[in-house]
Amino acid sequence: MPVNSSRYPIPTRKAIVNKILITADHVITGPAGQVIDDGAVLVDAGVITAVGTAAELDTLVDASVSRLRCPGATVMPGLIDCHVHLAFDAGPDPIHAVTHADPGELAAAMAGRAELMLAAGVTTVRDLGDRDALTVTLRTSIESGTAVGPRILAATAPLTSHGGHCGFLGGEVTDDDDIRSQIARNAAAGADLIKVMASGGALTPSGPRMYESQFTPGQLRLIVEEAARHGLGVAAHAHGTDAITHSVAAGVRTLEHCSWRTATGITYDPKITRRIVENDIAVCRCISGDWRLFLEQMGPERADAMAETILDMRQAGVRFIAGTDAGVPGARFGDYVGMLEFFASLGFSHTEILDMATTNSAHALGLNDTGTLASGMRADLIVIDGNPLTELDALRRIQHVFTAGRLLNK
Ligand SMILES: [Zn+2]
Incomplete structure (x- = not known):
């Protein structure tokens, strides 16, 4: 899988990412197709702690925090x-x-x-x-x-x-x-x-x-x-x-x-x-x-x-x-x-x-901590090459998968 979108050194398999700011062309927060264009998601210790525009969060989040920049990609709930x-x-x-x-x-x-x-x-x-x-x-x-x-x-x-x-x-x-x-x-x-x-x-x-x-x-x-x-x-x-x-x-x-x-x-x-x-x-x-x-x-x-x-x-x-x-x-x-x-x-x-x-x-399934991207939710999210709201096939081009903030390195 291509990881050229990333400045962030990809941790080894099953590594827990303590704090990371993910930015992409689109962040589908859900439900009902709610999208933030040029959006960002901040993950901290397995939980989403902020969702907003990349411009906003880039300024708010300390420069020492790892960045995963994904141009051309969409972030959405797992x-x-x-x-x-x-x-x-x-x-x-x-x-x-x-x-x-x-x-x-x-x-x-x-x-x-x-x-x-x-x-x-x-x-x-x-x-x-x-x-x-x-x-x-x-x-x-x-x-x-x-x-x-x-x-x-x-x-x-x-x-x-x-x-x-x-x-x-x-x-x-x-x-x-x-x-x-x-x-x-x-x-x-x-x-x-x-x-x-x-x-x-x-x-x-x-x-x-x-x-x-x-x-x-x-x-x-x-x-x-x-x-x-x-x-x-x-x-x-x-x-x-x-x-x-x-x-x-x-x-x-x-x-x-x-x-x-x-x-x-x-x-x-x-x-x-x-x-x-x-x-x-x-x-x-x-x-x-x-x-x-x-x-x-x-x-x-x-x-x-x-x-x-x-x-x-x-x-x-x-x-x-x-x-x-x-x-x-x-x-x-x-x-x-x-x-x-x-x-x-x-x-x-x-x-x-x-x-x-x-x-x-x-x-x-009675799960109120997954299925959307919002502050306080489990960091279950995927990064996709393309935009599944316009092209479902984009879901076959998974770039990164996070489960409870744990990054699967493929
Ligand atoms: Zn069955």
């Missing part, structure tokens, strides 16, 4: 991926890969994937299903600085029905007692949230079909209540229209996939969409970088029907958040921009897309 599986390998058979892996090798592979995501500008990930709470271990290593990666929120083992979607991750439950003890186990292992497989999924062909519900409405309510007792929110994997309906009624925080499937195809319900908006439930559509191939396989009729549901939800005011489902077949780690391009292809503006990738995702 990206957020709300749906990843660090334990999966993105190959054709992630189930085999995750169940047969030696735990040490799997942990090392997960660390590599996390680093790949950070290098792509993703400073926060929410992992929605792993084995043996390995993501919590990785989270601890990243926090202590012994591993390099994004901030991690971990769901650990997703709750699923017996023989259900992703049961191989260890979260199969049958009755209410099982539900309570699995949630207690996840919480004790350090989970940041609870994931429930409210419907079947593509990855587990032996389980229920994608449109079929895996839990009753009462069980979903119990899962939300029980998670709340442990101070945790719930993310619901819900392809089926029934599963979506019941998850919304139960009070989950986010809906994953939300593809409105029924036995006969796609059955969209605008009444449920209104409840999603009223209850401020975020929707993570989970689009991998190879979505063009996926749409081709779907056929034009179903692809159009899917697009229509997304556009109707958008019209109704649904808060979309960004997720790649990285780790499942074809969803490569670090291919974040491909997912954003899907939304651009539907006519979402770049401003909406950047909000989805930053502010909206932070809000949905």
